[in-house]
Amino acid sequence: MSDVVVLSLAEGGSGCEGCGEACSPRTPVLVCADELRRAGARVETVTAHSDAEIDDVLARFDGPARADGLTWPSAETEQRLVVAAATDGQLRAVVRRLVRRYAPPPSKRPDDLAANRTVPDLPPLAILPLDPASTSDLAAQLGLPRTPQQVAAAVLGDSVRRLDLLRNDGGSVTIDGALIGGADDDGRAVPWRGRIEVDDAVLSDGSDPILACAIGNGAGYAEFDGLRLLSDGDPTDGRVEVAVAVPVVARKRFRPARVRVEVRRVRGRAVAVLPRDGEVQFLDDGVGGSTSRKRSWWTEPGAWAVYAAGAAVQG
Numbered sequence: 001m002s003d004v005v006v007l008s009l010a011e012g013g014s015g016c017e018g019c020g021e022a023c024s025p026r027t028p029v030l031v032c033a034d035e036l037r038r039a040g041a042r043v044e045t046v047t048a049h050s051d052a053e054i055d056d057v058l059a060r061f062d063g064p065a066r067a068d069g070l071t072w073p074s075a076e077t078e079q080r081l082v083v084a085a086a087t088d089g090q091l092r093a094v095v096r097r098l099v100r101r102y103a104p105p106p107s108k109r110p111d112d113l114a115a116n117r118t119v120p121d122l123p124p125l126a127i128l129p130l131d132p133a134s135t136s137d138l139a140a141q142l143g144l145p146r147t148p149q150q151v152a153a154a155v156l157g158d159s160v161r162r163l164d165l166l167r168n169d170g171g172s173v174t175i176d177g178a179l180i181g182g183a184d185d186d187g188r189a190v191p192w193r194g195r196i197e198v199d200d201a202v203l204s205d206g207s208d209p210i211l212a213c214a215i216g217n218g219a220g221y222a223e224f225d226g227l228r229l230l231s232d233g234d235p236t237d238g239r240v241e242v243a244v245a246v247p248v249v250a251r252k253r254f255r256p257a258r259v260r261v262e263v264r265r266v267r268g269r270a271v272a273v274l275p276r277d278g279e280v281q282f283l284d285d286g287v288g289g290s291t292s293r294k295r296s297w298w299t300e301p302g303a304w305a306v307y308a309a310g311a312a313v314q315g
Contacts, residue, residue: 032148124305126155177221182281199268238301
């Protein structure tokens with residue numbers, strides 16, 4: 001018999017510690033839990049109000065004590081996890097806590113950790129979308145189960161897909177992608193300058209006016225203002241796709257100058273972005289922010305995993 005935790009984040013995600021409100025599970029969570037119980041699983045629903053409460057759930061997936069003292073995920077467990085997410089940002093909050101729990105300090109890197117990874121294989125999870133109509137969230141991009149019944153079947157099954165993860169130098173992760181660059185009050189892109197490097201390739205040396213920079217692990221940030229940036233997001237190829245949109249003035253004799261947008265694309269393992277003109281806005285898995293300092297992302301191939309489609313749950 002499987003033990004399943006259906007984890008939701010309180011409104012505001014983690015970090016609303018001490019809100020003092022009793023958060024009732026959403027209807028899809030209750031339906032999914034009922035389906036799991038009908039199939040014979042032991043089910044607990046948890047609504048986390050803080051990172052600490054997320055960590056309490058994730059601790060159930062720890063493996064036995066190691067001689068090196070590291071906290072490591074269990075390779076064999078009957079525990080299963082469903083993350084009920086209203087946004088990709090909420091899903092990312094859970095994956096970020098998984099990474100922080102199991103990533104060893106560089107000074108204690110064990111020999112059994114793959115050379116191209118800084119984290120072990122993270123425990124798989126099922127995604128329960130709380131917006132069933134969405135066609136752009138990560139679950140939709142990956143073609144994962146969307147209804148509570150389908151998610152229940154998946155988490156009790158054995159079909160698991162391992163996916164790449166982007167870690168960044170801010171200590172967080174990116175599961176889908178990031179878009180760097182903002183817009184004015186009329187929705188027009190605000191040009192900015194910065195040095196953008198992907199491995200050994202330079203997409204901009206800092207002199208170009210950049211309309212947008214897309215960093216894609218999936219395909220959620222493929223377009224900006226109707227312009228195709230990323231060609232094909234693939235979260236299983238071990239690489240990140242990066243694109244910058246740059247306005248270029250085309251001049252022809254006896255004709256007025258015209259501005260066209262040039263899109264430069266490169267794939268690689270790591271990307272670094274250094275703004276040159278102060279603060280620049282960004283969206284990372286749908287979470288907004290701004291930065292004026294260098295930011296870096298790198299790929300962790302196959303670091304996290306999701307439960308894929310399973311057989312229908314029988315009553």
